[in-house]
Amino acid sequence: MDNILFLLLLGAVIWAWMDNLRAREAAVRAAGNACRLRGVQLLDETVGLAAVKLRRDVSGRLRFARRYRFEFSANGVHRSLGEVKLLGHILEGVEMSFANAPLEGEYTVEPPTPPPPSRPPPKLPLGWKVIDGGAPPRRDD
Template identity: 40%
Template sequence: MGLILLMIAGAAIFAYWNAARAAAERAEQLGRNACEAAQVIWLDQSVHATGMRLRRNEDGRLGFERTFRFDYSYDGVERHSGRLVLRGEQLVSFVGPVKPTVVPFERLN
Protein backbone atom coordinates (compact mmCIF):
# COMPACT_ATOMS: atom_id res chain seq x y z
CA MET A 1 0.00 0.00 0.00
CA GLY A 2 2.83 2.41 0.85
CA LEU A 3 4.53 1.80 -2.49
CA ILE A 4 1.37 2.67 -4.42
CA LEU A 5 1.00 5.96 -2.54
CA LEU A 6 4.66 6.74 -3.18
CA MET A 7 4.19 6.06 -6.89
CA ILE A 8 1.09 8.28 -7.03
CA ALA A 9 2.94 11.09 -5.24
CA GLY A 10 5.89 10.70 -7.62
CA ALA A 11 3.59 10.83 -10.65
CA ALA A 12 1.88 13.98 -9.32
CA ILE A 13 5.24 15.69 -8.71
CA PHE A 14 6.43 14.74 -12.21
CA ALA A 15 3.20 16.06 -13.79
CA TYR A 16 3.55 19.37 -11.92
CA TRP A 17 7.22 19.71 -12.90
CA ASN A 18 6.47 18.85 -16.53
CA ALA A 19 3.65 21.45 -16.73
CA ALA A 20 5.86 24.11 -15.11
CA ARG A 21 8.67 23.38 -17.55
CA ALA A 22 6.30 23.55 -20.54
CA ALA A 23 4.91 26.90 -19.33
CA ALA A 24 8.43 28.30 -18.91
CA GLU A 25 9.37 27.20 -22.43
CA ARG A 26 6.20 28.81 -23.84
CA ALA A 27 6.92 32.04 -21.91
CA GLU A 28 10.47 32.04 -23.24
CA GLN A 29 9.20 31.65 -26.79
CA LEU A 30 6.67 34.48 -26.36
CA GLY A 31 9.23 36.82 -24.78
CA ARG A 32 11.79 36.16 -27.49
CA ASN A 33 9.20 36.70 -30.25
CA ALA A 34 7.98 39.95 -28.67
CA CYS A 35 11.53 41.32 -28.44
CA GLU A 36 12.26 40.31 -32.02
CA ALA A 37 9.05 41.93 -33.29
CA ALA A 38 9.80 45.15 -31.37
CA GLN A 39 13.42 45.13 -32.59
CA VAL A 40 14.89 45.24 -29.08
CA ILE A 41 17.61 43.18 -27.40
CA TRP A 42 16.35 40.23 -25.37
CA LEU A 43 18.67 40.09 -22.35
CA ASP A 44 19.80 36.93 -20.52
CA GLN A 45 17.95 34.71 -23.06
CA SER A 46 15.64 33.47 -20.31
CA VAL A 47 12.46 34.12 -18.37
CA HIS A 48 12.04 33.94 -14.62
CA ALA A 49 8.95 32.62 -12.87
CA THR A 50 7.73 35.21 -10.39
CA GLY A 51 4.35 33.91 -9.33
CA MET A 52 1.76 31.21 -9.56
CA ARG A 53 -1.85 30.98 -8.44
CA LEU A 54 -4.96 28.91 -9.01
CA ARG A 55 -7.44 30.39 -11.48
CA ARG A 56 -10.42 29.10 -13.41
CA ASN A 57 -9.99 28.56 -17.15
CA GLU A 58 -12.63 29.47 -19.71
CA ASP A 59 -14.15 26.01 -19.34
CA GLY A 60 -14.54 26.48 -15.57
CA ARG A 61 -11.79 24.07 -14.52
CA LEU A 62 -9.14 25.05 -12.02
CA GLY A 63 -5.67 25.53 -13.41
CA PHE A 64 -2.46 27.35 -12.70
CA GLU A 65 -1.80 30.91 -13.78
CA ARG A 66 1.92 31.53 -13.96
CA THR A 67 3.67 34.90 -14.12
CA PHE A 68 7.06 35.30 -15.77
CA ARG A 69 9.52 38.19 -16.00
CA PHE A 70 12.07 38.86 -18.73
CA ASP A 71 14.51 41.68 -19.42
CA TYR A 72 15.10 43.63 -22.60
CA SER A 73 16.98 46.71 -23.77
CA TYR A 74 16.39 49.25 -26.50
CA ASP A 75 20.02 50.35 -26.73
CA GLY A 76 22.10 47.75 -24.88
CA VAL A 77 22.70 50.11 -21.94
CA GLU A 78 19.41 50.51 -20.08
CA ARG A 79 17.60 47.45 -18.80
CA HIS A 80 13.81 47.14 -18.82
CA SER A 81 11.59 44.40 -17.42
CA GLY A 82 8.72 42.77 -19.24
CA ARG A 83 6.03 40.58 -17.72
CA LEU A 84 3.75 37.96 -19.15
CA VAL A 85 1.05 35.83 -17.59
CA LEU A 86 0.09 32.39 -18.87
CA ARG A 87 -3.01 30.45 -17.95
CA GLY A 88 -2.15 26.98 -19.11
CA GLU A 89 -0.43 27.73 -22.42
CA GLN A 90 -2.64 30.72 -23.21
CA LEU A 91 -1.21 34.22 -22.91
CA VAL A 92 -3.60 36.34 -20.82
CA SER A 93 -1.45 39.40 -20.05
CA PHE A 94 1.65 40.99 -21.54
CA VAL A 95 3.67 44.05 -20.56
CA GLY A 96 6.82 44.64 -22.51
CA PRO A 97 8.43 46.03 -25.63
CA VAL A 98 6.25 47.24 -28.46
CA LYS A 99 7.13 47.92 -32.05
CA PRO A 100 7.74 51.63 -32.57
CA THR A 101 5.17 53.24 -34.84
CA VAL A 102 4.77 56.68 -36.30
CA VAL A 103 1.43 58.36 -35.79
CA PRO A 104 0.64 60.95 -38.45
CA PHE A 105 0.07 64.44 -37.17
CA GLU A 106 -3.24 66.03 -38.08
CA ARG A 107 -3.69 69.77 -38.05
CA LEU A 108 -6.67 71.23 -36.30
CA ASN A 109 -8.48 73.97 -38.20
Protein backbone atom coordinates in the same frame (compact mmCIF):
# COMPACT_ATOMS: atom_id res chain seq x y z
CA MET B 1 -0.48 0.32 -0.03
CA ASP B 2 2.45 2.57 0.93
CA ASN B 3 4.19 1.77 -2.35
CA ILE B 4 1.16 2.79 -4.40
CA LEU B 5 0.82 6.06 -2.49
CA PHE B 6 4.54 6.76 -2.96
CA LEU B 7 4.31 6.07 -6.72
CA LEU B 8 1.27 8.33 -7.07
CA LEU B 9 3.05 11.12 -5.21
CA LEU B 10 6.19 10.67 -7.32
CA GLY B 11 4.09 10.73 -10.50
CA ALA B 12 2.37 13.97 -9.41
CA VAL B 13 5.74 15.62 -8.68
CA ILE B 14 7.14 14.57 -12.08
CA TRP B 15 3.98 15.78 -13.85
CA ALA B 16 4.15 19.17 -12.08
CA TRP B 17 7.84 19.56 -12.93
CA MET B 18 7.27 18.72 -16.63
CA ASP B 19 4.23 21.03 -16.76
CA ASN B 20 6.33 23.90 -15.35
CA LEU B 21 9.05 23.26 -17.94
CA ARG B 22 6.53 23.39 -20.81
CA ALA B 23 4.99 26.59 -19.43
CA ARG B 24 8.45 28.18 -19.06
CA GLU B 25 9.33 27.29 -22.66
CA ALA B 26 6.06 28.89 -23.82
CA ALA B 27 6.91 32.03 -21.81
CA VAL B 28 10.41 32.24 -23.33
CA ARG B 29 8.91 31.95 -26.84
CA ALA B 30 6.31 34.64 -26.05
CA ALA B 31 8.92 37.02 -24.60
CA GLY B 32 11.26 36.44 -27.56
CA ASN B 33 8.47 37.07 -30.09
CA ALA B 34 7.37 40.26 -28.28
CA CYS B 35 10.96 41.55 -28.22
CA ARG B 36 11.46 40.78 -31.91
CA LEU B 37 8.22 42.57 -32.83
CA ARG B 38 9.31 45.70 -30.93
CA GLY B 39 12.90 45.59 -32.20
CA VAL B 40 14.52 45.13 -28.79
CA GLN B 41 16.87 42.48 -27.38
CA LEU B 42 15.70 39.84 -24.88
CA LEU B 43 18.49 39.82 -22.30
CA ASP B 44 19.85 36.45 -21.13
CA GLU B 45 17.29 34.71 -23.41
CA THR B 46 15.37 33.59 -20.32
CA VAL B 47 12.41 34.33 -18.06
CA GLY B 48 12.00 33.98 -14.30
CA LEU B 49 8.91 32.72 -12.51
CA ALA B 50 7.35 35.55 -10.48
CA ALA B 51 4.03 34.07 -9.29
CA VAL B 52 1.84 30.96 -9.53
CA LYS B 53 -1.86 30.89 -8.62
CA LEU B 54 -4.83 28.63 -9.27
CA ARG B 55 -7.48 30.27 -11.47
CA ARG B 56 -10.42 29.12 -13.56
CA ASP B 57 -10.33 29.43 -17.34
CA VAL B 58 -13.33 30.38 -19.53
CA SER B 59 -14.69 26.81 -19.39
CA GLY B 60 -14.53 26.77 -15.57
CA ARG B 61 -11.58 24.36 -15.23
CA LEU B 62 -8.88 25.09 -12.65
CA ARG B 63 -5.56 26.04 -14.24
CA PHE B 64 -2.23 27.36 -13.04
CA ALA B 65 -1.96 31.11 -13.71
CA ARG B 66 1.74 31.90 -14.02
CA ARG B 67 3.57 35.22 -14.29
CA TYR B 68 7.11 35.27 -15.67
CA ARG B 69 9.40 38.30 -15.69
CA PHE B 70 12.14 39.06 -18.18
CA GLU B 71 14.55 41.87 -19.03
CA PHE B 72 15.09 43.49 -22.39
CA SER B 73 17.14 46.34 -23.81
CA ALA B 74 16.65 48.72 -26.70
CA ASN B 75 20.31 49.72 -26.90
CA GLY B 76 22.28 47.09 -24.98
CA VAL B 77 22.95 49.45 -22.04
CA HIS B 78 19.67 50.26 -20.27
CA ARG B 79 17.62 47.35 -18.92
CA SER B 80 13.82 47.38 -18.89
CA LEU B 81 11.35 44.89 -17.42
CA GLY B 82 8.68 42.82 -19.09
CA GLU B 83 6.13 40.27 -17.95
CA VAL B 84 4.48 37.24 -19.58
CA LYS B 85 1.14 35.97 -18.25
CA LEU B 86 0.03 32.40 -18.92
CA LEU B 87 -3.14 30.56 -17.93
CA GLY B 88 -2.22 26.91 -18.22
CA HIS B 89 -0.14 26.98 -21.39
CA ILE B 90 -2.23 29.66 -23.08
CA LEU B 91 -0.74 33.12 -23.42
CA GLU B 92 -2.86 35.81 -21.76
CA GLY B 93 -0.56 38.72 -22.49
CA VAL B 94 2.90 40.26 -22.59
CA GLU B 95 3.60 43.60 -20.94
CA MET B 96 6.77 45.58 -21.58
CA SER B 97 7.79 48.64 -19.59
CA PHE B 98 10.00 51.17 -21.32
CA ALA B 99 10.38 53.28 -18.17
CA ASN B 100 14.16 52.80 -18.01
CA ALA B 101 14.68 53.45 -21.72
CA PRO B 102 16.96 56.40 -22.43
CA LEU B 103 15.84 59.60 -24.07
CA GLU B 104 16.98 60.31 -27.61
CA GLY B 105 20.74 60.90 -27.66
CA GLU B 106 21.23 59.76 -24.04
CA TYR B 107 23.58 56.85 -24.66
CA THR B 108 26.70 57.92 -22.76
CA VAL B 109 27.87 55.48 -20.13
CA GLU B 110 30.76 57.35 -18.53
CA PRO B 111 30.16 60.53 -16.53
CA PRO B 112 31.89 63.68 -17.79
CA THR B 113 35.44 64.16 -16.53
CA PRO B 114 35.85 66.85 -13.88
CA PRO B 115 38.11 69.83 -14.64
CA PRO B 116 41.69 69.54 -13.40
CA PRO B 117 42.26 70.96 -9.93
CA SER B 118 43.68 74.49 -9.86
CA ARG B 119 47.22 74.72 -8.58
CA PRO B 120 48.10 77.27 -5.90
CA PRO B 121 50.79 79.82 -6.83
CA PRO B 122 54.33 78.74 -5.97
CA LYS B 123 55.66 79.86 -2.60
CA LEU B 124 58.50 82.36 -2.60
CA PRO B 125 61.61 81.85 -0.50
CA LEU B 126 61.83 83.80 2.77
CA GLY B 127 62.70 87.40 2.22
CA TRP B 128 61.42 87.55 -1.39
CA LYS B 129 58.33 89.48 -2.54
CA VAL B 130 56.49 90.19 -5.82
CA ILE B 131 56.54 93.79 -7.12
CA ASP B 132 54.03 95.06 -9.71
CA GLY B 133 52.39 91.65 -9.96
CA GLY B 134 54.21 90.85 -13.22
CA ALA B 135 57.83 91.62 -12.49
CA PRO B 136 60.06 88.80 -11.34
CA PRO B 137 60.45 88.50 -7.57
CA ARG B 138 63.39 90.25 -5.99
CA ARG B 139 65.11 90.05 -2.69
CA ASP B 140 64.51 92.63 0.10
CA ASP B 141 67.83 94.00 1.38
